[in-house]
Every structure is written in C-alpha cells, then in structure tokens.
Amino acid sequence: MLETTLLFIVIVPLVYGQVDTPKATEDVVIRMGNYLTRISKDTFVISVSRGEELIFETGRPGDAATSLEFSRDEKPQHVTKLTRVEKNGNTYILSYDTTHKDVVARVELQAEENVLHVKSWILDGSASPTPNAAVRLAPSGDWFGGGFQGWRDPLVLPVNDAHIRKKWFLADGNTQGTPFWYSTKGVGVWIRTPFDFKYSVNEEASGKRDGLLRIEMPNSSELRYDILLDSDLNVLLRRIIKEIGYPAKTPPADYFRLPIYTTWVEHKTEVSQQKVIEYANNIHNNKLPCGVIEIDDRWENHYGDTEFDSAKFPDPKAMVSTLHGLGYKVTLWVHPFVNPDSRTFRDHQDDGLLMRDHSGKLMLTRWWNGPATIWDVSNPKASAEFRRRLHDLQSQYGFDGFKFDGADVNFMGTDAVPLNNITNAQYSDVYNKEATAQFIYNETRVGVYSQPLGIVQRLIDKHSVWTNMNGLQSLIPEAILSSVRGFQYLMPDMVGGNQYDNDKIDKELIIRWAQASALMPLLQFSWGPWHFDREAIDRAREASELHIEFAPYIFELATRARTTGEPILAPLWYHAPKDSDTYRIVDEYMVGGDVVVAPVVTKEASSRDVYLPAGHWRDYNTGESLQGGKWLRGYSAPLNRLPLFVRDSSPLIQQLKIKAGN
Structure with missing residues (x-):
C-alpha cells in the first residue's frame, strides 16, 4: 500500500461533469462537478473556480514566475502558446511551444469530480530542463501544510506570511514531511512524483515577496501533482488522510500515559551506565512520574556493531534490571548507519546487506557521527539482519524497545543503488516499516507516508529558545501540522529543547515548555528540573500529572484514529473550519474536539489572550462557564497555570478534576 501511494497515480475514467470540446486556438475548459477549470492557450496557466469565485490559480504572465519556465542558451525561457490538444477519454494531452525553437512542453490532465491530476514535462533533446510549477497563494485563501520550515528559520503560519528560500523539501526537513499543502478555501496541492524536490514560498522578486509557492523536480523529467478541491479544510484533510491510510495499530496505553525521560540533553554522548x-x-x-527511560547516543563501541562499549557500560543487563526494578521500561537509541571502523562494515562488503553505489562498492554518506554506509532496508535479508541484532539486544539485556534515529532522505546518496527500486524519498518509510514498526515501544523522527504504520513520531530536535526559530513558539504549529498530516501518535521533542549551540534551558522556559507539551499525545523530558529548584520540580510534576489525568481521553482518541483517521492534536481551525478567527492562531491547540489548550509561550508573560471556538466551555482552572466564539482578553496565566478549557457538553466534565466553581 505504501509503495503504491508513492509510485502510481491510477488513471480512472471521468464519470462526473462535462468537458467542452477542446481546440488549440481556445482555452481548455473542464467542468468538474461544482468546479470549472480553465487552462490557458497563451502560456500554461491553470485556474479553478467554484461558482463565480476563483479559488486556485498557477502563476500567470506578470507574476515573478509561471509554470514550466526553464533556461536555455543562458537565457530564461518559458511556455508561449498551445499548439495541440488531444482527448483520450477523460485524459487531455496539451502541447505547448516555448520561447526556444528546439524546446516544447507537454502537459497531461485527468479530471475527476474534485481533483485534477497534472503531469508536466519540458522536452529538450539536448538538455534536461527541470520540470516546475508556480502556484499563486492569494486566490486560495490562507495556506497551511508543507514540511519543516527550518533549523534556525522562523516557522510562520499561514504559509502566505512565510518567506522560505529555495530548499529541498525532505533533505532539508529532516523530519515528517508529506508533500501536500492545503488552504482555507478547501484547495490542496499534492506532489506525487516520488522524489525529493526543491521548493520556495514568497521568494524575493523586485524588492517584494512574490506570493508564490514554487516547486522544482530536479531528479525527474516529470512533475506530477494533484489539485484537490473540497468544501473546506476539514473535509479536504480527511479525504487526504483516508487515501494515505489510517494507523494499523496503536502503541501501548502506558506509552501515552506516562512521561518518557531520555538521557540525551542530560548527558549527550557522555552517557554511561553509572550516569x-x-x-x-x-x-x-x-517523585516525577515516568514510564520509560531512554538511553541515547554513544552506548556502542563502534557505530553499526550494536554492541555496548564495555568501558562505559560494564553490565548492561544489570542496568536494565535496576531500571525495571524502579518501575520503568527501558528503550535504546539505534540507527541505520554503519561506520567504516566497525566490524559490520568489514564483514559485509560483498553480501548486499549494506547500501552499494554505482561502482558496486559500499556507498558512503556523512552523518553527524562521521562517514558511514547504511543498511539497505529494501533488501529483505538486510532488514532481517538489522532486526535480528535488535532482538538480540532485547533477549540479552532486557530492553523493551528502541528509539529509531537517522534514515533521513539525504543519507541515501544520489549514487546509492538499493537492491529493490526505491528512491531516497522512500527510504525512511521502508526503514520505518521494516524496523520501527516491528517493535511495540518505538519512536522515530522521519517519514513521508509512514502514517499507516501506527508508530510514534517525534518532532525534530528543538532549540532551547523561546522564539519560533525552532524553539518553544514553533512547537505548537509544527505539532499540529504533523498531526493533521496523519501522524497522530505524536511526541513533541524533549521539554526545554536540546541546548545546542550555546542555548541554555532556564527555569521559566522548562516550566512553560512542560505545560505546552502536557496534553500532547506523548510527553518527553530530558534535562532534569532538579537542576533548578523545588518550584521547577513541582511544575514539571504538575504537567506530568495533568498529562496522566487526560491520558484515558488521549488514548481513546488514539484508538479511534485507527477507524476514523481523526487527529488527536489539531489546530482550532480543524474543528471550526468556517471560523476565520481561528486561521491565524498558532499558539493554541485542541485535543480531540472537546479540549482547548492555550499555553504561555512568551518569556515573562503572566497573561495571554485566548480564543474559544463556538460553544459552551468550562475553565479547567476555575470551573467558570464561558461562551465560545470570542476572545478572552488578558486571561491570567501565572507560572503555575496552564490555560485549559473543556467543552461543557463533553463527558470529560464528569471525569476531570475541574477546580472549584463547577
């Protein structure tokens, strides 16, 4: 199912609407249910209307870019006029001239009631132009979706307000990244070519932002994408997630209920058995609630051998036994990398278990711990050997599961030759299928179409800063984007961030971060609150206890997702898609349809404005009944309070410890 989603678009005859008889001297007009699509005869512009309203349009003459632009003879070139239209059933093949006499463009369109499948090529016998598309943002309302916006770049939503310089969608994302965008007018763009691609949003042109989403597909001669149409955001997303597939299984209830503590920020690579x-x-x-202790990087003697460094870990079995005695599950950090100084690298030169390059030698890439090759997980024998090693760690030492790291797109080099024909954009999903999903207690950080596997997805490492530059203020928008993308079993990154690049966690930051994460599906700490004072410990414990209190509700949503695909975590607009006041709220989130969480994410703030969707709500902190569909201005939120609201009609009202006043 996964590979089929990535590799193919099924050609289905059109059974809806009517199509006007096409002529090369006229615009091509396609009627699709409630929508009318027009493809221009002069240049290549797609526009879609619902009734009298324009709801989608690609770049047109006068914009900073149009679709199918290219460079030839050191000059910019573009499509000029439509020269031929062929109709084969409900597939339309369009031929265009360009400004270069030796280059033509070809477009194939297939229309259904609420989707237009588009394939496009720039055909040049003496060069390989990159197929591309440019989408105008403004006609479709506010846009969301896409992937991770940047390691030290601001995360800005709606996408209309972002400025994303050209980058690789997956390789520069290093996290979950299903390639589709969607808008408040119920329009979606879904990239279907199974390769990584370059994109930009609001590039600078003539001193101002160009208002375009631009897509370039350098690794393929074809750019394939769908234009999806529906009544609103919610309906559109449900349709996309249903096609991708709902989670096949749910992680254990205790994984959702109890916080995870990982050694990473506390000890980085200096971890040891004693520590x-x-x-x-x-x-x-x-007395901090904890269900899992996770042992992170640098337990191995050599990366790829899956053997403990005996100097740092003299008795791993005794260590795991001690942790079990304290009531904790124990998981271990693992990865697909095999470094050249490992015995595994030396022993598997010729058996096809490790990734090869075009020369037939082992492919080399570079990860954060030096040069390495990777397991060729497209080879069933390689996947079986990798799993065998992990099972051996379980049987020999007693580990309960694993944190799966790596498998990023960029670590499968362009010269990689996997045994089975997968692209680098598919490596992470195969890794998750063959490794991550095979263990009950799992955690991974990458995936394109891994949603049906029902595995735990952790957000990319966060910086220990307040800002939206991959800090606390980016946590909620990134989490809700990943969640509505179908990664329901979401783990926000470690409370307080990772203390990279001289960033430092302070007391206020760790408390507010714990509160912001408290009602997310899984909760993970690393830097100990005991490094500060008793208040920090108490606030971390309160956030953990709040998470535990809501865990039955969260697990109910997690279980329900297997049959409905509904996200556990969602932006307010998901549950109120017609309420335009919700579109630009990026510092609140909903848990199911009955809980609104509005953390404080601004340093030294003791109050904030809160928006509640329409309906009747109960303030968890005071028991006060509140009318939704409006703002609560200046809501009091001192350091010991997380603004939290429960729908008055929800069964949760009877189950929760809502404060006095109810």
Whole structure:
C-alpha cells in the first residue's frame, strides 16, 4: 500500500461533469462537478473556480514566475502558446511551444469530480530542463501544510506570511514531511512524483515577496501533482488522510500515559551506565512520574556493531534490571548507519546487506557521527539482519524497545543503488516499516507516508529558545501540522529543547515548555528540573500529572484514529473550519474536539489572550462557564497555570478534576 501511494497515480475514467470540446486556438475548459477549470492557450496557466469565485490559480504572465519556465542558451525561457490538444477519454494531452525553437512542453490532465491530476514535462533533446510549477497563494485563501520550515528559520503560519528560500523539501526537513499543502478555501496541492524536490514560498522578486509557492523536480523529467478541491479544510484533510491510510495499530496505553525521560540533553554522548542509574534515581527520588527511560547516543563501541562499549557500560543487563526494578521500561537509541571502523562494515562488503553505489562498492554518506554506509532496508535479508541484532539486544539485556534515529532522505546518496527500486524519498518509510514498526515501544523522527504504520513520531530536535526559530513558539504549529498530516501518535521533542549551540534551558522556559507539551499525545523530558529548584520540580510534576489525568481521553482518541483517521492534536481551525478567527492562531491547540489548550509561550508573560471556538466551555482552572466564539482578553496565566478549557457538553466534565466553581 505504501509503495503504491508513492509510485502510481491510477488513471480512472471521468464519470462526473462535462468537458467542452477542446481546440488549440481556445482555452481548455473542464467542468468538474461544482468546479470549472480553465487552462490557458497563451502560456500554461491553470485556474479553478467554484461558482463565480476563483479559488486556485498557477502563476500567470506578470507574476515573478509561471509554470514550466526553464533556461536555455543562458537565457530564461518559458511556455508561449498551445499548439495541440488531444482527448483520450477523460485524459487531455496539451502541447505547448516555448520561447526556444528546439524546446516544447507537454502537459497531461485527468479530471475527476474534485481533483485534477497534472503531469508536466519540458522536452529538450539536448538538455534536461527541470520540470516546475508556480502556484499563486492569494486566490486560495490562507495556506497551511508543507514540511519543516527550518533549523534556525522562523516557522510562520499561514504559509502566505512565510518567506522560505529555495530548499529541498525532505533533505532539508529532516523530519515528517508529506508533500501536500492545503488552504482555507478547501484547495490542496499534492506532489506525487516520488522524489525529493526543491521548493520556495514568497521568494524575493523586485524588492517584494512574490506570493508564490514554487516547486522544482530536479531528479525527474516529470512533475506530477494533484489539485484537490473540497468544501473546506476539514473535509479536504480527511479525504487526504483516508487515501494515505489510517494507523494499523496503536502503541501501548502506558506509552501515552506516562512521561518518557531520555538521557540525551542530560548527558549527550557522555552517557554511561553509572550516569543512567543516577539519572533514574533523580527522577525517582523527586517523585516525577515516568514510564520509560531512554538511553541515547554513544552506548556502542563502534557505530553499526550494536554492541555496548564495555568501558562505559560494564553490565548492561544489570542496568536494565535496576531500571525495571524502579518501575520503568527501558528503550535504546539505534540507527541505520554503519561506520567504516566497525566490524559490520568489514564483514559485509560483498553480501548486499549494506547500501552499494554505482561502482558496486559500499556507498558512503556523512552523518553527524562521521562517514558511514547504511543498511539497505529494501533488501529483505538486510532488514532481517538489522532486526535480528535488535532482538538480540532485547533477549540479552532486557530492553523493551528502541528509539529509531537517522534514515533521513539525504543519507541515501544520489549514487546509492538499493537492491529493490526505491528512491531516497522512500527510504525512511521502508526503514520505518521494516524496523520501527516491528517493535511495540518505538519512536522515530522521519517519514513521508509512514502514517499507516501506527508508530510514534517525534518532532525534530528543538532549540532551547523561546522564539519560533525552532524553539518553544514553533512547537505548537509544527505539532499540529504533523498531526493533521496523519501522524497522530505524536511526541513533541524533549521539554526545554536540546541546548545546542550555546542555548541554555532556564527555569521559566522548562516550566512553560512542560505545560505546552502536557496534553500532547506523548510527553518527553530530558534535562532534569532538579537542576533548578523545588518550584521547577513541582511544575514539571504538575504537567506530568495533568498529562496522566487526560491520558484515558488521549488514548481513546488514539484508538479511534485507527477507524476514523481523526487527529488527536489539531489546530482550532480543524474543528471550526468556517471560523476565520481561528486561521491565524498558532499558539493554541485542541485535543480531540472537546479540549482547548492555550499555553504561555512568551518569556515573562503572566497573561495571554485566548480564543474559544463556538460553544459552551468550562475553565479547567476555575470551573467558570464561558461562551465560545470570542476572545478572552488578558486571561491570567501565572507560572503555575496552564490555560485549559473543556467543552461543557463533553463527558470529560464528569471525569476531570475541574477546580472549584463547577
């Protein structure tokens, strides 16, 4: 199912609407149910209307870019006029001249009631132009979706307000990234070519932002995409997620209920058996709820051998036994990399288990721990050997599961030759299928179409800063984007961030971060609140206890997602798609349809404005009944309070410890 989603678009005869008889001297007009699509005869412009309203349009003459532009003879070139239209059933093949006499463009269109499938080529016998498209943002309302916006770049929503310089969609994302965008007018653009691609949003042109989403497909001669049409955001997203597939299974209830503590920020690569035990004792002695201790990077003697460094971990079995005795599950960080100094690298030169390059030698890439090759997980024998090693770690030492890292698109080099024909854009999904999904306690960080696997997806490493530059203010918008993309079993990154590049976690930041994460599906800590004072410990414990209190509701939503595809975590607009006041709210989120969470994400703030969707709500902190569909201005939120609201008609009202006043 996964590979089919990536590789094919099924050609289905049109059974809806009518199509005007096409002529090359006229615009091509296609009637699709409630929609009318027009393809221009002069240049290549697609426009879609619902009734009298224009709801979608690609770049047109006068914009900074149009679709199917290219460079030839060191000059910019573009499509000029339509020269031929062929109709084969409900597929339309359009031929265009260009400004270069030796180059033509070809477009294939297939229309259904609420989707237009588009394939496009720039045909040049002496060069390989990059197929591309430009979409005008303004006609479709506010846009959302896409992938991770940047390691140190601001995350801005709606996408109309963002300025994203040209980058690789997956390779520069390093996290979950299903390639579709969607708008408040119920329009979606879904890239179907199964390769990574370059894109930009609002590039600078003549001193101003160009108002375009631009797509370039350098690794393929064809650019394939769908233009999806529906009544609103919610209906459109449900349709997309249904096509991708609902999660086939749900992780254990205790994984959702109890926080995870990982050694990464606390010890980085200096982790050792003694430090793990001390870390666990600090958690236990401070009475901090915890279900899983996760041992992160640098437990191996050599990357790829899956063997403990005996100097740092003299008795891993005893360590795991001690942690189990404290009531904790134990998971271990693993990855697909095999470094050249490992025995595995030396022993598997010729058996096809490790990724090869075009010369037949082992492919080399570079990851954050040096040069390496990777397991060729497209080879069933390689996947089986990788899993065998992990099962051996479980049977020998007692580990309960694994944190799967790596498998990013950019680590499968352009010269990689996998045994089976997968692209680098598909590697992470195959890795997740063959490895991550095979273990009950799992966690991964990458995926394009891994949603049906029902695995836990962690957001990319966050910086220990307040801003939307991959800090606390980016946590909620990134989480809701990933969640409505179908990654329901979402783990926000570690509370407080990772302390990279001289960033430092302070007391206020770790408290507000814990509150912001408290009602997300899974909750993960690393830097211990005991590094500050008793208040920090108490606030972390309160956030954990709040998470536990809502865990039955969250797990109910997690289980329900297997049959409905509904997100656990969602932006306000998902549950109120016609309420335009919700479109630009990026610092609140909903849990199911009955809970609104409005964390404080601004340094030194003790109040904030809160928007509640239409309906009757109960303030969790005071018990006060409130009318929705409007703003609560200046809502009091001192350091010990998370603004939290429950729908008055929800069964949760009877189950929760809502404060006095109810």
